[in-house]
Amino acid sequence: MKILLLGSGAREHALARALARDPQTTELVVAPGNPGTAAIATNLNIDPCVPEEVVALATQMGADLVVVGPEAPLVAGVADAVRDVGIPCFGPGAEAARLEGSKAFAKEVMAAAGVPTAEAAVCTTEAELTAALDRFGAPYVVKEDGLAAGKGVVVTDERPVALVHGRACLSRGGRVVVEDYLDGPEASLFCVCDGATVRPLAPAQDFKRLLDDDAGPNTGGMGAYSPLPWAPADLAEQVVREVAQPVVDEMARRGTGFIGLLYCGLALTGRGLRVVEFNVRFGDPETQAVLARLTSSLPELLHAAATGRL
Numbered sequence: 001m002k003i004l005l006l007g008s009g010a011r012e013h014a015l016a017r018a019l020a021r022d023p024q025t026t027e028l029v030v031a032p033g034n035p036g037t038a039a040i041a042t043n044l045n046i047d048p049c050v051p052e053e054v055v056a057l058a059t060q061m062g063a064d065l066v067v068v069g070p071e072a073p074l075v076a077g078v079a080d081a082v083r084d085v086g087i088p089c090f091g092p093g094a095e096a097a098r099l100e101g102s103k104a105f106a107k108e109v110m111a112a113a114g115v116p117t118a119e120a121a122v123c124t125t126e127a128e129l130t131a132a133l134d135r136f137g138a139p140y141v142v143k144e145d146g147l148a149a150g151k152g153v154v155v156t157d158e159r160p161v162a163l164v165h166g167r168a169c170l171s172r173g174g175r176v177v178v179e180d181y182l183d184g185p186e187a188s189l190f191c192v193c194d195g196a197t198v199r200p201l202a203p204a205q206d207f208k209r210l211l212d213d214d215a216g217p218n219t220g221g222m223g224a225y226s227p228l229p230w231a232p233a234d235l236a237e238q239v240v241r242e243v244a245q246p247v248v249d250e251m252a253r254r255g256t257g258f259i260g261l262l263y264c265g266l267a268l269t270g271r272g273l274r275v276v277e278f279n280v281r282f283g284d285p286e287t288q289a290v291l292a293r294l295t296s297s298l299p300e301l302l303h304a305a306a307t308g309r310l
């Protein structure tokens with residue numbers, strides 16, 4: 001199988017390692033890649049967010065599968081463009097990628113699908129923002145509506161800090177989401193989806209704060225581990241049943257089927273399981289921990305998802 005992998009991070013290095021070690025992979029190109037992927041694959045320097053460049057490369061190399069690592073190319077419609085020329089692509093189209101691209105859209109889909117999540121207010125004015133902060137109270141949870149590379153969320157006991165972040169989000173994107181705080185440990189579950197069927201990988205936990213003892217600003221993620229000895233043994237099954245499958249079914253009902261990786265960011269609260277966020281790609285750094293444990297064939301799994309044969 002000839003595979004084109006898009007991206008340049010540590011996540012893509014982990015994906016490249018799992019793809020390259022499988023005998024089903026006959027050729028692996030990473031675009032643009034990094035020094036780690038250069039050691040195990042061929043790096044080619046294109047812009048992964050430009051659909052025409054990706055389609056040209058995938059066509060030229062005769063790719064059997066395109067795997068999209070980061071969210072930005074997905075939101076830019078790269079997966080749609082690749083599928084339009086008949087090449088299987090692991091990654092959702094632009095409409096389905098809005099599950100990550102807009103927190104407000106994700107909340108709307110969860111409400112329609114009956115998926116448990118924090119109560120939230122979508123604010124478009126400063127008056128709505130201050131009213132929502134007063135309504136939910138501390139700890140304040142303020143989320144940028146659009147993509148922010150994992151850095152758009154502020155959780156703080158300080159109302160002025162929450163207000164400053166909320167104002168900044170409003171000035172950048174026009175919308176900000178204020179949420180009820182979810183207590184309890186967090187977990188990440190990667191669900192491989194083919195538009196109808198969902199297959200979970202092993203749960204992981206990441207740490208998003210910059211400093212020790214869960215202090216400092218949020219980052220995309222400082223480190224991760226898997227397995228989770230403290231989590232219920234049936235966590236993956238529960239998340240598929242209560243979260244991932246209803247969302248995949250809802251996206252199919254809307255005519256925008258979800259093909260790719262549905263990353264379910266979860267809080268295991270005293271009131272039960274709640275969704276913190278969705279991402280539409282492998283998480284970073286959870287991928288590094290989860291794929292190190294994978295015993296089945298990653299190319300076979302991703303190709304089956306991309307061709308509706310999970």
Ligand code: GLY
Binds near residue numbers: 206220286
């Ligand atoms: N580790 C969090 C993320 O990938 O968004």
